[in-house]
Amino acid sequence: MTKHILIIGLGLIGGSLAKALQRNKDIHVAGYDASALTARKAFKMGIIHSSPPSLEQAAAEADVIVFATPVGATIKLMEQSKYWNLKDDVILTDTGSTKLQIMEASKKLNHLFIGGHPMAGSHKSGVEAAKEVLFENAFYILTPDEKTDEKSLQFLKDLLSVTKAKIKVLAAEEHDHMTAVVSHFPHLIAASLVHQLDQEDKFPFTRQLAAGGFRDTTRIASANPEMWRDITTQNNAMIVHQLDNWMQQMEQLKEMLQTNDPEPIQQFFNHAKVVRDELPIAGHGAMFSVFDLYIDIPDVPGIISELTGYLAEEQISIVNIRILETREDVFGILVISFQTNEDRARAQKCISTRTVYDTYIS
Ligand SMILES: NC(=O)C1=CN([C@@H]2O[C@H](COP(=O)(O)OP(=O)(O)OC[C@H]3O[C@@H](n4cnc5c(N)ncnc54)[C@H](O)[C@@H]3O)[C@@H](O)[C@H]2O)C=CC1
Ligand SMILES: O=C(O)C(=O)Cc1ccc(O)cc1
DSSP, X not given: OOEEEEEEOOSHHHHHHHHHHTTSTTEEXXXXXXSHHHHHHHHHTTSSXXXXXXXXXXXXXXXEEEEOSOHHHHHXXXXXXXXXXXXXXXXXXXXXXXXXXHHHHHTTOSSXXXXXXXXXXXXXXXXXXXXXXXTTTSEEEEEOOTTOOHHHHHHHHHHHGGGTOEEEEOXXXXXXXXXXXXXXXXXXXXXXXXXXXXXXXXOTXXXXXXXXXXXXXXXXXXXXXXXXXXXXXXXXXXXXXXXXXXXXXXXXXXXXXXXXXXXXXXXXHHHHHHHHHTSXXXXXXXXXXXXXXXXXXXXXXXXXXXXXXXXXXXXXXXXXXEESOOOTTSOEEEEEEESSHHHHHHHHHHHHHHOXXXXXXX
């Protein structure tokens, strides 16, 4: 029997989930967005099967309702949902980047709520950025609570299995602690680095030099500010704790730099390199999946369109493209990112057979 899924919020995450769920032919995906234009666009793009005009009516017909809105809006919608005329056995879930406050809000609901967080995404937002394959190989965290029955949890896991994400059950507190470390606090640091660049007024040319490493380290600072405002205010205590640790670390770093002894400075970088190099690679346990292919290219006009042209001919989709370094006299490094490991392997074969340029995977 066809199951009715309602996705509220048709941006990057809601749109991507809607697309992935459509792989299951026994599912009807209805989509609602506060922006009527977004909902219309999602329907025209085929991301959702239907775009109901009334949220309450769509909610009444749903077997599963997914809140894919910024986490502040999600809590407000959850409160409103108490007044909706829902099916008794409906499952409510969400995609938010925080879980503690959302699970706290769920205690006041009359229906089952299982927290969710697909840990893949990007600095882009909006329905236009939605991708069916966004969650493949990424972790998809679920945070059931003591009211969750095994059958409903299994139903939700089965429903989400079409995303090809790795579903993992965690307590909300564990989730918020870990995401503060690997996602929320790093986001604040990325934004702070950009602020620091912005305050640099001695040499305005500095911005032009902000290539390679600076751009890599700060990419996420281009993400949706409203979404990150909500994440930061909800997971505030865990983030402040990370900031305390960081400030302590910076004090030690400052002392080390003032002493300026080369040995501990090298050890500092060495330890970071060892830990960083040992992180699980994307697709094998990493939190966010992007598959980078490095290509040594000469700095000549037309080279990028030549390479992307070969990939297009072989129908290999690219998710990102950037140049790490270009100087007039040396080869530059082109980094092309792919959504899946298979795409990257096909791209490497394509470039190696059709050009003389060296390719490698970091
Ligand atoms: N962007 C990312 O990389 C990731 C985001 N998330 C989480 O997923 C959720 C959605 O994020 P994105 O899709 O990136 O955001 P987005 O900005 O791309 O989309 C959010 C959508 O929700 C709609 N919306 C806002 N308030 C609404 C309301 N009250 N009722 C109905 N629609 C409303 C907006 O019009 C927009 O279309 C957030 O909670 C975020 O924390 C989770 C994983 C990754
Ligand atoms: O772009 C990136 O690397 C991200 O970190 C995207 C992201 C943003 C928020 C999340 O809760 C999960 C993933």
